[in-house]
Amino acid sequence: MASSVSSSTGSDSPGSMTTTTMTTTTAAGTKPQGVTVVATLTKRSLIPARWKEGSVRVVGMAECTEAALTLAHAFATDDYARYLVDDDGGGGGGDAATASPSSPSPSSSSSSSFTASSSEKSGWRRSGGGGGSDLTAEESKWRLHVDFLVYTVAAHCISGLVTAVGPECDSVALWVPPGKHLDGWWTQLRSGMWRLYFQFSHEARKRYFDEILPLLHDTKAQVLGDRNGEEWYLSYLGTKPSSQGRGYAAKLLKDVMARADAENRPIYLESSSLANNAYYEKFDFEVKRDIFLERGPVPVRLSIMVREPRVPGCKVAYASPNPSARKRFPGAVKKPM
Known part of the structure; x- marks a missing residue:
């Protein structure tokens, strides 16, 4: 048969x-x-179920580059990010375009905090031992932008807290918990933050080390007063463009908001756009003041925002810094004339 x-x-x-x-x-x-x-x-997937479900998790050094790339894409068009690397009109040497970034080795100082929105989907590669002479100026700036964030994420992994949502670090938050700081020599060394001095152009060094870091440090001390160092400090919050609209950033915020409320601590951040201000106000953040980075051709505004802890049974009254602007656009801060 x-x-x-x-x-x-x-x-x-x-x-x-x-x-x-x-x-x-x-x-x-x-x-x-x-x-x-x-x-x-x-067939069982290797992706942990809680990652796919959108649970908040802590990110370690093994995912440092992946988390940094999420932030790099999220902040690709951000004014503050461009202020650091796009210094052609800032009167500096402009050698950032020809600098050859080194590969990161797991260091940091206080960074600035922002929520990101859309970005361009640029590629990134790191050449081993790299000359970088084959890169255009735009490609070199992108690499420097990514390097800066790789070092910053690494510093937070070492001495702070990095949280993420999604199987591919779709949304990432960098936090400095109360009593912690990122400017220790060991953190600087391990994270690679020390490399920035050699990778930045002459003008970028002046912007970052002489203008940005002192201004952010002094402003936080002035705004928080006796509570300086006792707050939860949000350094960065960003979601990759392909994952926006899923509520990932809100999950990351609410995770630490619950901890801050339980500890009766404020949350402090610097916002780089009016749209971000409006977003944060949904979570009870309030604009305390605006500061400006002025070494570039156009000043870059950062809004200092603070969320006070929500103690059960206690109401917190806020006085708007600009009521007329609030009526016109919630969360907006009127530009100085």
């Missing part, structure tokens, strides 16, 4: 389920005496 065997394989979701159908028939001209076997196999 002759026989023929045919089989087919299908899958509803690649890599997750395989269905096999096997039919056995007898030789031609005889009545089929077939047996159909249907086997369904479910």
Whole structure:
């Protein structure tokens, strides 16, 4: 007796389920005496279930570059990010465009905090031992932008807290917990933050080390007063463009907001746009003052925002710094004339 065997394989979701159908028939001209076997196999995904469910998790050094790339794409068009690397009109040497970033080795000083929105989907690669001479000025700036964030994420992994949502670090938050700081020599060394002095152009060094860091440090001390150092400091909060609109950033915020409320501590941040101000106000942050970075051709405004802890049974009254602007656009801060 002759026989023929045919089989087919299908899958509803690649890599997750395989269905096999096997039919056995007898030789031609005889009545089929077939047996159909249907086997369904479910393959277990290596992605942890809670990552896919959108749970908040702590990111370690193993995911440092992945988290940094999420922030790099999220802040690709941010005014503050461009202020650091796009210094062609700032009167500096402009050598950032020809600098060759070194590969990061797991260091930092206080960074600034912002929420990111959309960005361009640029690629990034790191050449081993790299000359970087084949890169255009735009490509070199992008690499420097990524390097800066790799070092910053690493510093927070070492001495702060990095949280993420999503299987590919779709949304990332960098926090400095109460009593912590990022300017220790060991953190600077391990994270690679020390490399920035050599990778930045002459003008970028002046902007970052002589203008930005002292201004952010002094402003936080002035705004928080006796509570300086006791707050939760949000350094960065960003979501990659392809993952926006899913509530990931809100999850990261609420996670630490709950901790801050339980500890009766404020949360402090610097926001780099009016749209971000409006977003943060949904979570009870209030604009305390505006500061300006003025070494570039156009001043870059940063809004200092603070969220006071929510103690059960206690109401916190806020006085708007600019009621007329609030009526016109919630969360907006009127530009100085």
